[in-house]
Amino acid sequence: MALHSGSAVLDDLADDLDAGFAAFVRAHSTAVYSTALRLSGSRAEADDLAQETFIRAFTALRRFDAERVLLLESRPWLLTITLNLWRNSLRRASRRPRETTRSFDVADRRRGPEGAAEDSADSRRLVALLRELPEHHRVPVVLRHVVGLSYAEISSVLECPVGTAKANVARGLDRLRALAAPTPASGDAPTQRKKSKSESKKESP
């Protein structure tokens, strides 16, 4: 939805920041909120992080001239802000050990219709697995596969070469798959993974 109207949104933003900002927020709220949610793991924190991202963005945009606004790579730029805010909040939390960031909504249920999809057991398990990834794998996987950034965009968010971004996404995905594989020492787990659905229907003879 935001893809084809992206330049129009920036045109309006460059034209009149106050008037154009509402459309800018609506165009990118899903990407920013999804990133915030999948990094922080909690709805409340995600809401704070996402709101704060746009507040910071607005403050920064006020100092941009029209030309710079028109050249803005909105999503990577916004998600860089989100990422920094999240890292800051982790740092703050580590200094105050009582308020732990481990307040994950494991069930992650929600009343709204948007919550329906992730109420599936698979999505809940995937969310739990994602949490087990170290930051340097979790962030690229979220940016690439949850939000849908290009590798070039990820490299700009993470300030790393495109090749590194690609490699980290791939490694993160491998790690997720390893985590998703059955825990007992069944060596053939990786091949079983893809066929498991059809195979599981057949009971052992």
Place this chain on the structure above:
Amino acid sequence: MTPDPTTATRRLSLVVDAAALRRLRVDAPQGFADTVLDRLGLHDADQLVTVQSPAGDLFVAFNDDGISAVMPSALFDDDPEQFAAHHREETGRPLVAGTRPPAGLVAALRSGRATSLRYDLSGLTSFERAVLTKTLEIPSGEVRPYGWVARQIGRPKAVRAVGSALGRNPVPVLIPCHRVVRSDGQIGNYGLGVPMKRALLSAEGVDLERLERLADAGVRYVGSDTTGVFCVPSCVQARRIRAAHEVHFRTDAAALGAGYRPCKHCTPVAVRHAS
């Protein structure tokens, strides 16, 4: 010992691929953008309250300038979200839940006198505002023809335009467009439906049967042969005239020709700035 087949299946069938991860994308919570814009002071949301009225429960939207929208909640399945979407389309402003109704609103709905309330009619043309402001002067329990409103705002020929302006009244019930009727005395149309118009007028004590009987007979004005004053039929003065002294006129010219003078309360003809 093999594990329970169902849990084994679920353990094994977790596919980690792009599509599964894509499903972890979630929309921001409802109202997210509005919260951000509010925090930045980029727009002032209108407040929404629900109040009872003779027209049933009403959604009332208002801001610091006054009441900006009124609609029977039944038209939106009593769903504030539906009304909020409609309101945003009409005004460009979101709605947030209000804590209490604007001052005087509940009393105005009880008495039918909503003249002292403040209205935010900023989205309307100056003609529409003039029509609505004039309509606000029509007292509870009385009606005036479209032509009366047109004449009173100095646009005597704009009778149809008055009708359309009233049809777009964003604050019905409060600004009483239901008290404006056809020039032949028939009740006429209403944006919220004719049954609602009749119900509102009846609730205010308008004798619809009498008005329609007079309209059917072609009577547009009634006078008193004791005072020599003539009125529109629903005027509070006209309703005091005893049957034995009530005189009927089909036109204002006939009344004037018979030596009657127009009532100062209901101003049935253009006010003449004489002597």
